[in-house]
Amino acid sequence: MTTEGRIEACRSLLARLARFTGRTLRGEWHAIVVEPVQRLARRGLSGLLLAFVAAFGVVFFQGIAQHPLGRLWVTRLGGVKADLPLWLSLLRTPVSLYVPALDLPVWAGITQLFLAFAWAELTLGRARTLAVSYVTTLAGTLTARVMIAMGPGWGGLGLPPEAAHVLDTGPSAAVVGLFTYLSVIKRAPVVFTLTGGSMVWESIAIPNLAGREHLIAVGSAIVLGLLHGRRERLRALLRSPLPTRHRAPAPDRTAPAPAPAPTPSRTVPAPARADRSGDAAMTSAER
Template identity: 75%
Template sequence: MARTAGFALRTLRGEWHGIVVDPLRQLRRRGPGALLLAFVACGGVIFFHAIAQHPAGETAVRIVGGVQGDLPLWLALLRTPVSLYVPALDLPVWAGITQLFLAFALAELVLGRRRTLAVAYAATLAGTLTVRVMIAMGPGWWGLGLPPEAGQVLDTGPSAAVVGLFTYISVVRRAPVVFVLTGGSMVLESIARPNLAGREHLIAVGAAIVLGLCQTRFQQGGKPQEGRSA
């Protein structure tokens, strides 16, 4: 019991420093400019949400950033970067703004700007492409396949990027609490409400875990081993 408690305390202490203390130090050192991606992401979502409030604007938003499974692959790939800023039209956008800002702000402080964009895009693209495979498989396949009608549903927008970023950070910073609150909650949501968005979130979580483990292994492989001469 004492060893278990000690391990839990060390883990939580490390998570506190990795998720809270170190990013705040980075923010103090670099200033508000370190949160550029977070402000751009939130501004983009608010911008597209405002446009989509009008019928003509909603059509324009769908043409520019709406990704569906029945689109030609080249067109889906062309729209995917913009879809990171297009909120789901049937969900309250303001409820997700805080999560969006925290995900991009924390990722930019912890990972840097380039890796944040790479992980966010990879998580979104993984969901988009895998859903196309599921639709091509058709119904059945032990519940993995999807009916053709699923190809007419819009993708999750920025939410897949958000859950992907939180999951990736929790893996590379060894933050089990953050992982349970983000990736674990997505698993429970998908079980409670099985739908296309839930599948895309699960795929984003899985892609982020793989990317995080690869990054961790790469970092460990690059460290010099003790007892070996240079």
């Protein structure tokens, strides 16, 4: 290939790449900005109820935790640790979504929290938003228990026993899970890179309990996003290994029914009628 041919091939490749990037960014802008804004215009501020409740809940618990007695009650209501019984951790997990980590600045994550719940509520609805946020948080909490039980080692997967005493609260796993889930179902690579990529970098730079749970939240959100819209296919896959019962074929209702046999009709003989002319002649003869 000549030099001019190589230059033309590079130009064609760059043009295709530019068109693909433009289409991707335009589609992502429409998915993450235009569609939610249109839904917000139709539904009004009621479409942001979960976002306001989540932001207010974090601010409320953060304000209560500034006092010693309030911190005690916040810990009793939403404090989750790996050294607690499993039933108690599961009972406190829904409240722990709104309890910020006491050693981290709360105001830094309020914007991300509000945007994540607002976008999810306008796109998914309230029930699915709560389900995704809870499942991703619970997946991180339960997996952390497994890692602590494994102990240090295991190729860097295990955690030391001291991690069981670390307070495991905050909405960060739910926020990361919602952003990742939405970026998967909406095919938004920029948002996916900013959320999932940042969590990977965080876990590498600071290998702590929170970083591991964020990675688990990203992984579980990816799985949920890939399963989105495949409910009927999953039901078919689950039903296929089950034995099927052979039933007798139903009668064909389209076939014409046989005509009923004709019933013999009974004819009643009519009463004999006298000949009026003959009767009249006999009467005249007798007279």
